[in-house]
Amino acid sequence: MKKSKKSYHHGNLREELIEKGIEMINEVGEEKLSLRRIAKMCGVSNAAPYTYFKKKSDLLEAMSDYIWKILAMELAKTRKKYENSEDLLVKLGKTYVMFFCENHEYYYFIISRSNTKIDLLSEFSKIENSNQSAFNILKSEATKVLQKADVPNQAIQDKIIAMWALVQGLVTIMIMNDITYSEIWEEKIEEIIKSVCIVK
Template sequence: MSDKTYHHGNLRNALIEVGISLIHSEGIERLSLRRVAALCGVSQAAPYAHFENKEALLDAMRAYATERFTQALETAMQTVPNEDDPELLVEMGKQYVLFFLENPQYFNFIFSQSWMQIDLDLTNDSPTNFPPFLLLKTNTVRIYRKLGVPDEKIEDMVIAMWASVHGLTSIATMRNVHYSKDWSKKIEDIIRNN
């Protein structure tokens, strides 16, 4: 096998992306450094320059997917000038779904793994809470507290909002679901009406 030429950082990211795609298409049991190397067209030894073992690759994949998802939500937040405007939550919700429509392999990878933790309680902002969810929860709490909404109602809103965008994402990324219209328009309509 002839090695492809990768810039040092590019090979690391390529191995991560291929690993996520492999898990999405074939399951975690098919993941190995050897298999990822073959799919990237590099030597079997090449991944070891970046990852000590399969678990290290999985850790890097988790961090990479989480960071990309968090960045997508943060970018959506920047489109709303006033951070206390409820429109911020609409934009975050839209981006939540659109991110996974553009990267469906991330959805199953992130949400089918036991490493990811989500705490719905308003009183718990544990550092182990999944960062993209914590971002959504923190902004929802801040916005609705400023509007004078009681915490019990806010907690319901957090759960309902997450259920809505997560459910939409689940439907939109299913391989056997067909929808011929524009998902981005439909997503916004559903978020605004719920």
């Protein structure tokens, strides 16, 4: 699941600029991010990044969209693979957790954003962006399971938030260096999710 840090030249410079930008923010902070510095990291001219991004804010938006789009693709693959399984929600939860655990830099970037837009209220959100697309996969599948169990609509919303908080919390715990745990995290994720009765 973890993306390889290969060179993306020959038609994929935009992707490399995004990856290097995320790497730079994680290393030195957003205030030191610049299109010129990223160009140097990618071994291209100072003008090259401006073909794709007119200003720094355009690059930051592209970084966020890029990460959520990849996550949405991973969740969609999991949904297709386990669409007839009773453990679909658990599998989706594990996919979410492992995606960010295997891509720490993506997680640190996403939680640093103050402009992420996700609609928790609407059954069919009017927000059209990659982060909403990723969340909608989790929300739609959870809604199906909970409606089938005759859970009231307001409780469904609360449970979906709780599910999201669970997987988000697991990511945070798993990537902390000083957390001591007797088990292998990856082998325990599904069991941990199942132990919390929000998927019943």
